[in-house]
Amino acid sequence: MTNAKVKDLLTPEQVKALGLDKMEEWVANCQMSLAPVDETAWADAWQTFKMG
C-alpha cells in the first residue's frame, strides 16, 4: 500500500504482520524490475533453464 496513513488505521500487530513497519526499508533497497527488450530471447533462456 502506497498510502502512509494506512498504518494509522491498523493495530501494531497488523502492521507488523503485514511488514508495513519494514516496508520502506525494503523498498529503498529494491529497484523496479523491467521487462526485457528481447522477450523472445529471454523466453528461450528461461526454457533452457527450466529444462536443466
Next chain:
Amino acid sequence: MSGSRFLTPPRPSRRDVLRFGAQAAMFATIASQVDFTRPAYAGEAKLTGPLNVLAWAGYNDPELMRGFTELTGVELNIKEAESNGAQLSLVQAGTTKFDVINPDAVWTSKFAAAGLTLPIDTAKLPSLDETLPAFRNRPETMFDGKVYAIPTRFGVNGFVYWPDKISAASAADAELAWDPALKNRIEIIDWPELYLWMTGKWIGQAKPEDATGEALQKILDKMMAFRPNMRALQADMGTVKSDLTNREAWMVWGSSSDNVRTTARLAGADVELSIPKQGGAMWMETLQIVRGTEHLASAMAYLDYMTSAKAMKQMA
C-alpha cells in the same frame, strides 16, 4: 479491516502468471488504430457512470466497491485482468469501453505512447498528499514529462527464509542462493523476467533488461549454476508458501517476498525477509485513465478513493 479479513492469507497473486504477453509490434499496430480526432474525454464536470474498470484481482472486493459507490453514487463494473498484455488487448479491442485500467508501472510508457491513456492532473487527487515519498513522481509513472499512472499496490522480491536454518548475515548476500549448503532447499516460481533480471543485476549488469547474446548467456549460466539448490520451480505462489511453511523449503527466492512472508507468518511460520545487499526487485501496480472516457470526473474520483488510506486498508 475486520479481524476475520485480516486473518485471511493474502489473495493468490496474479504474479503467478507468466507475463510475456505483449509484443513490441503490437504497440505499433495499436498506435495506428487510436482515433485522435475523437474527444480525449468527457464527463469532467459531474460524477457520472457506471465506471468500467479493468483491474487485477482484489479490486473487485465487494466492500471496497461499495465504499466507492456510497461515497460518489457511481456504480462500478470491474472486470478482472489476467495480465498486462490482456489489458492492452482489451483496451485496444474496445468491445467494452473501459474508463480505468490497472497495468504495472513499467507498462505506463507503452500505453501512453500508443495514445491509449490520458495524463493525470495529480493536483486533483487529494489522497496523493498521503503517498509515501518513495512512490511520488516515480519515473515509471511518467511519460513525456507528465504523470500517466497512479501507484497502488506493490511488492518486493528478495529472500524469505527460516532463521534457524539460515543466518541473517548469510541472507544479506545474494550469493546465498548459490551456497552449496542449501542444496535442494530453495524454491522459486515460474516468473522468468524476475529471476533473469535479478540475476543480471547480481552479476553486475547495469541494465539487465537489455541483455541479449553474450550478456544474456552470462545470466543463464548463473541461473544454471543455481539449479542444484532449486528444490522446485513452482507454477504458483501457493505451493512455495506452503512448502516454506512446512519447512520442506528453507528459503523462497522472489515470488513477491513480502506476500510470502505475510502468508507464512499468518500460518505460524516465523520466517524472515531479507533484501540482499546487491539489491532486490520491486513490482508496482498503477491506475490509469483510458483515453476516450466519458466519465473523467468519476475516474478521477476512483483514483482518489483507491489511493486513500481507507481503501488501501481494505486492500491490505
